[in-house]
Amino acid sequence: MVSIMQDAMLELHDVSYHWPGASQTFGPISQRIAPGRFVALIGPNGAGKSTLLKLIAALWRPDTGEVIVNHQNVLTLTAAQRARQISFVPQTLDTSFDLTVREVVELGGLNRLSWRDRLQFRPSVSPSQLESTLRRTEVWHLQDRAFTTLSGGEAKRTLLACALMQEAPLLLLDEPTAHLDPGHAMKFLDLVRAKVDAGELTVLMAYHDLTTVGLYADELWVMDQGQLILTGAAADVLPHPMIRQIYDVDFIPLVHPRTKRPMLIFP
Amino acid sequence: MPRTGKSIVNFTAAFSVLLFALLLGVMHGPTPIPLRTVIDRIISPNASIDSVIVWDIRLPELVAAALVGGGLAVAGAVMQALLKNPLADPYIVGASAGAGLGATLMQEFLPFVNMMAPGAFVGALAAVFLSYLLSRGRGTTSMLTLILAGYAVGVILTSVMTFLMLLNRQDLTTIFAWEIGGINGVTWSRVAVVVVLMTVSLLVIWPYAHDMNALLLGEEQAHHLGVPVRRVQFVLLVSASLLTGAAVYISGLIGFVGLVIPHVVRRLNGPNHRQLIPLAFLIGAAFLTLAELVATSMPVIGPIPVGLVTAFLGGPYFLYLLVRQNRWKQGWSR
Numbered sequence: 190m191v192s193i194m195q196d197a198m199l200e201l202h203d204v205s206y207h208w209p210g211a212s213q214t215f216g217p218i219s220q221r222i223a224p225g226r227f228v229a230l231i232g233p234n235g236a237g238k239s240t241l242l243k244l245i246a247a248l249w250r251p252d253t254g255e256v257i258v259n260h261q262n263v264l265t266l267t268a269a270q271r272a273r274q275i276s277f278v279p280q281t282l283d284t285s286f287d288l289t290v291r292e293v294v295e296l297g298g299l300n301r302l303s304w305r306d307r308l309q310f311r312p313s314v315s316p317s318q319l320e321s322t323l324r325r326t327e328v329w330h331l332q333d334r335a336f337t338t339l340s341g342g343e344a345k346r347t348l349l350a351c352a353l354m355q356e357a358p359l360l361l362l363d364e365p366t367a368h369l370d371p372g373h374a375m376k377f378l379d380l381v382r383a384k385v386d387a388g389e390l391t392v393l394m395a396y397h398d399l400t401t402v403g404l405y406a407d408e409l410w411v412m413d414q415g416q417l418i419l420t421g422a423a424a425d426v427l428p429h430p431m432i433r434q435i436y437d438v439d440f441i442p443l444v445h446p447r448t449k450r451p452m453l454i455f456p
Numbered sequence: 457m458p459r460t461g462k463s464i465v466n467f468t469a470a471f472s473v474l475l476f477a478l479l480l481g482v483m484h485g486p487t488p489i490p491l492r493t494v495i496d497r498i499i500s501p502n503a504s505i506d507s508v509i510v511w512d513i514r515l516p517e518l519v520a521a522a523l524v525g526g527g528l529a530v531a532g533a534v535m536q537a538l539l540k541n542p543l544a545d546p547y548i549v550g551a552s553a554g555a556g557l558g559a560t561l562m563q564e565f566l567p568f569v570n571m572m573a574p575g576a577f578v579g580a581l582a583a584v585f586l587s588y589l590l591s592r593g594r595g596t597t598s599m600l601t602l603i604l605a606g607y608a609v610g611v612i613l614t615s616v617m618t619f620l621m622l623l624n625r626q627d628l629t630t631i632f633a634w635e636i637g638g639i640n641g642v643t644w645s646r647v648a649v650v651v652v653l654m655t656v657s658l659l660v661i662w663p664y665a666h667d668m669n670a671l672l673l674g675e676e677q678a679h680h681l682g683v684p685v686r687r688v689q690f691v692l693l694v695s696a697s698l699l700t701g702a703a704v705y706i707s708g709l710i711g712f713v714g715l716v717i718p719h720v721v722r723r724l725n726g727p728n729h730r731q732l733i734p735l736a737f738l739i740g741a742a743f744l745t746l747a748e749l750v751a752t753s754m755p756v757i758g759p760i761p762v763g764l765v766t767a768f769l770g771g772p773y774f775l776y777l778l779v780r781q782n783r784w785k786q787g788w789s790r
Contacts, residue, residue, distance in 0.1 A: 248679055272682025279677060285542060286672040286727040296670050300682030307663035355681070 198224045198359055198391040203254035204244055215240050215415040217254055222393060222408075224358070227385045229406035229423075230395045233435060236412040238395035239280075242361050245393070246277050258359055272300035276352035280363045282344070287335035290328055290347050294319065297354025314354060326350040326380065342373030349377065353384070360384075362394035378405045399440060403427050403451035411435070424451045463731045466724055470738035474522065477745040481518040482510055484749060520642045520650065521748040521762065522741035524703040525713055527654050529740025531699040532714025533721075533732055534661060534692050537668040539603060542722070543777065545715035546700040549606030549693070553613040554583025555704045559634060560617045564624060572634070576708075577701040583609055584697040588690070637710035637763025639748060646706055653702035657695040658737070664688060665729040672727060710763045712770025713740055719777060 205216035215237050222228050230238045243249045245256050247263040256263045258274045266274065276297075298314035306313070323329040326346045331339065336347060345365060352360060362381070366374035382405050384390040396402050402409065403423040411419040411426060413435045419426055426432070428442040432453070440453040482494045489497075489506055497507045498515075531546035539548070558579020562571040587609045591601035621628060667688045670678040675685050703710070717740040718732065725731055744762065747769070751762040 246680060248676060268679070268684035269682040272680065275680070277677075277680035279680070282673055282677060284673050285540070286722070288669060288672060288727055292669060292726075292728050293673065296666065296673070296681050299666050299670055302666060304663065307666065313666055351681070 196223050197221045197257070198226075198259060199245065199393065200257040201245075201254065202257065204241075204251045204256060205253045206240060206244060206249065206251050208240070213415055215244075216251075216417075218417045219254075220410065220417060220420060222391055224391050225385065225388055226408055227382065227392045227406050228394070228408045228410060229402045230393060230410045230412060231397070231399065231402060232412035236435075237415040238412055239363055240415075241412070242277070242363055242393070242395055246275055246361055247271055269300040272355055272357065274357050275359045275361060276355040276357040277361045278345070278348045278352050278363065278365050280365075280367060282348065284337060287337055289333050290336055290339070290343075290350075291319070291323070291332040293336050293347055294323060294328070294332075294350045294354055297322075297351040300355060318354070322350050322354050326353065327376070341368045342370065342377070345369060345373070345377055346380075349380065358389075358391055360390050360392045362392065362396075364395050364397060367397070374401075381405075399427065399432075399453040401452070403453075404445060404448065427451045427453050463725050463735070466731075466735060467738070470735060470742060474738055474742035474745065477742050477749065478518050478522065481521075481745055481749050482514045484753060485509070485514060516642045516644050516647050517639055518745055518748065520647050520706050521639050521744045523647070523650050523654060524639065524707045524710060525717075525744025525747075526737035526741035527650075527657075527699045527703045528710065528714040528744075529717035529721075529736040530658065530661065530733055531696040531703070533718035533729070533736045534668070534696040534699075535714070536718055537671050537729065538689055538692055538696070540672065540674070541603075542719060543715070543774075544603075545712075546696060546703075547709070547711070547714070549587045549602055549697075550583035550609040550613065551580040551697055551700050551704070552709050553610035553617070554586075555580040555701070555709065556635060557613045557617045557620075558582070560620045564620055574705065576634075577705045579613075580701045580704055581694075581697050583613060584693065588693060633761060634708040636761045637708040637766075638751070638761030639707045640759075642706060650702045650706050653698060653705075657698040657702070660691065660695045661699075662733060664692060665733055668692070668729040669727075708761075708763065710744070710766055712766045712774060713744055716770045716773050716777075717743060 199222040201218050201220050203217040203219055205214060205218070207214045218241070230241065232238055240249070244251050245258070245263070247256070247266070250264065261274070263271055263275070295313050302313050320329070323332055326349055328343065328346050328350055331343055331347070336344065339347060349365070360381070365381075366377055369377065378401070381390070381392060381394075385392055394406070396406075406423050409419075409421065409423050409426040410417055411432065418435070419429060419431050428451070433439055439456040441456055443452045443454055444450070445452055479491065479494065482498070483489050483491055487509060489509065493506055494510060497504070497510045501507045501511050528546055532544070535544045535546050535548060536542050538544075555576035556579070558575035558577070559572045561579070562575030584606075587602055587606040590605040590609070591598055667678070667683045670681045670683045671685070671688070679685050700714070718736050721732055721736045721739055725735055744766070747765045748762045751765045752759045754760050
């Protein structure tokens with residue numbers, strides 16, 4: 190039992206929730222993610238993917254059960270402690286204030302500020318760490334631009350830079366490539382995959398594109414109507430009849446000609 | 457780092473303007489005092505008439521104007537970050553109505569002691585607390601509900617105040633003058649109260665500058681970044697109300713400073729609160745000192761309340777901002 194516990198970055202124990210005013214309930218869900226895995230959460234609109242991410246990030250409190258990240262119940266952590274374990278790239282961000290890219294990314298270091306740092310006239314992250322993150326996410330040349338003036342791809346990369354700056358082992362992504370063109374989408378996912386391969390991150394990503402999901406994720410979790418109905422390796426899950434059933438589409442399973450990874454395409 | 461260099465220039469400029477405004481204010485008045493004498497008397501006060509005018513009449517009022525301007529500007533910047541709305545002001549969550557009612561109650565029931573200002577102060581805090589409690593929901597506090605609750609609380613308190621004013625007509629002028637906002641008859645002991653209250657609230661606000669930046673990205677994103685959103689909102693709301701209350705205590709309800717100054721500073725220097733907060737204090741202080749100078753040197757009609765000057769300047773600027781924000785939202789070029 191102990192050895193199994195040490196193996197999990199994320200554990201969900203009987204997590205359930207009910208949306209205020211809705212008859213449908215969410216869960217109970219029990220599942221785990223081993224460190225260094227890239228897991229994608231798929232399922233139709235309204236299946237509960239975003240809800241699961243919000244429960245893990247302690248934005249909402251589950252009715253029953255617990256969310257354990259790195260052996261700690263997320264609800265017992267302080268806000269700063271939680272931000273050192275979990276980072277989150279949201280689907281969209283709506284702000285009417287012109288913070289620059291640099292100022293947004295610096296906020297990733299907020300959770301490490303001591304009271305002395307806060308009282309002094311001092312930035313929240315070291316310049317060298319800031320520079321390497323800005324360069325790796327290819328937003329270095331945008332650092333003095335206002336966040337509100339960025340294109341979709343640039344804004345997403347900035348939010349990823351901000352999340353990476355938190356140096357949290359678990360990264361949650363909520364449909365990160367929605368509204369991105371294929372070029373930007375691929376670069377974004379390549380970047381995340383590289384961090385996973387380097388052993389720096391464990392990822393749980395809500396995602397919609399069944400053609401590309403198997404190219405990046407090791408493992409798939411399938412959700413429908415608030416329930417986790419199927420989990421497993423991408424190669425086993427994608428061809429499963431259940432997928433056709435929940436989307437009501439006869440997808441054609443394929444194998445990527447070069448990487449041999451599984452894909453589903455429209456019939 | 458272009459912004460850092462720019463902000464050093466902005467800080468130096470704001471500080472110089474404030475110093476200039478204060479010196480000009482001490483020199484200027486019914487009895488003009490030359491600059492040389494002003495500096496001599498500030499450095500070494502004596503029993504001369506000039507010294508009394510400088511130290512007991514002009515300086516307390518000017519320092520009060522500077523503190524009120526700076527305090528309201530910072531309170532405005534904090535409220536705008538909390539409500540994620542650049543058009544919010546320190547009075548938006550019912551503080552002004554609460555202050556008005558507090559002052560009226562004191563005037564009605566304890567007219568023999570001069571408790572109007574402390575009454576205003578307590579009233580402002582109570583109204584903000586009431587709005588906050590009403591807007592507390594499951595999880596985080598809805599800032600939109602806070603604005604609406606503040607509005608409703610404001611309407612109710614104002615109607616109670618109007619009723620009390622109708623019961624006791626002879627106090628209309630006092631209350632009316634106080635509602636416009638003005639700085640007169642200030643003593644050093646009252647300035648000291650304001651200095652203490654403002655120092656405490658500014659020291660509480662300052663370490664949260666990073667968190668206010670995070671709140672600009674929305675409550676959810678601030679949560680993910682490690683901001684204890686609800687606690688930070690509460691602490692900032694109370695400190696901003698304390699700043700507002702301190703300003704209201706000495707000057708009544710001076711409008712538009714808290715709304716307009718943070719806006720001007722953001723356009724000059726960007727929305728980063730680590731620079732916005734101190735810069736808003738300096739520029740707010742300089743602005744209200746200059747406005748006070750204008751108010752006390754009106755030709756023909758004599759001195760007018762400084763609240764009239766700020767409303768006259770700030771009102772049109774507010775409308776300009778409103779139209780500009782509206783056009784921008786509709787996709788027009790900025």
